[in-house]
Amino acid sequence: MEITKLKLEDIKPYNNNPRKKIDIEKVAKSIKEFGWQQPIVVDKNNVIIVGHSRFEAAKMLKEKTAPVVITDMSEKKAKGYRIADNKTNQYSEWDYELLHNELQELIGFKYDLDNLGFNSNELDTILNWENTDNKWLDAKEEWKEMPEFEHDDLAPYRRLIVNFGNKDAVEKFFKLIGQDFTDKTKFINIPFRPKQVLKDKGYGTE
Secondary structure, rough: OOEEEEEHHOOOOOOOOOOOOOOOHHHHHHHHHHHHOEEEHHHHHHHHEOOHHHHHHHHHOOOOOEEEOOOOOOOOHHHHHHHHHHHHOOOOOOOOOHHHHHHHHHHHHOOOOOHOOOOHHHHHHHHHHHHHHHEEEEEOHHHHHOOOOEOOOOOOOOOOOEEEOHHHHHHHHHHHHHHOOOOOOOOOOOOOOOOOOOOEEEEOOO
């Protein structure tokens, strides 16, 4: 694999990229902390195949160039690789006991955990893993006791309406997902997304 550098102005985003770019700030922070450990992959016309978030992060960091791998794969394969790369990144789960131990070691090294991309709620949950009832939960077994839900949007990763039978069920659910709630809570985002103030949309937990 040959890695070269291209000027950002010469790299072209793929306009029909089906994966939305979110949390660019976290990607930028990762590049700033760890450097370029993954190049952007482009085709022979410098159109991005994979690495759109890294490209946007580089612009945010005001970098002039970015490391790239130029591939001569066919348009058919490029389209397939673009989707497969995004999809396969979803197939990962954490061993929270091991993750907890790794974070504790980083704390011992006085490492700034904010560089890892977790939000504060996630870090609190993981760091307190051994002190909670979550340690040995089997998610599939736990879900058997949860209420039925309606799905009013057939598009993936959109909106779920969950009906709870009583307050105890609500408290158990929020404890399971590691989020706080109040009497005013109507919507939550999983994973947690900080509240953004917009006129016509609400993204918070209240």
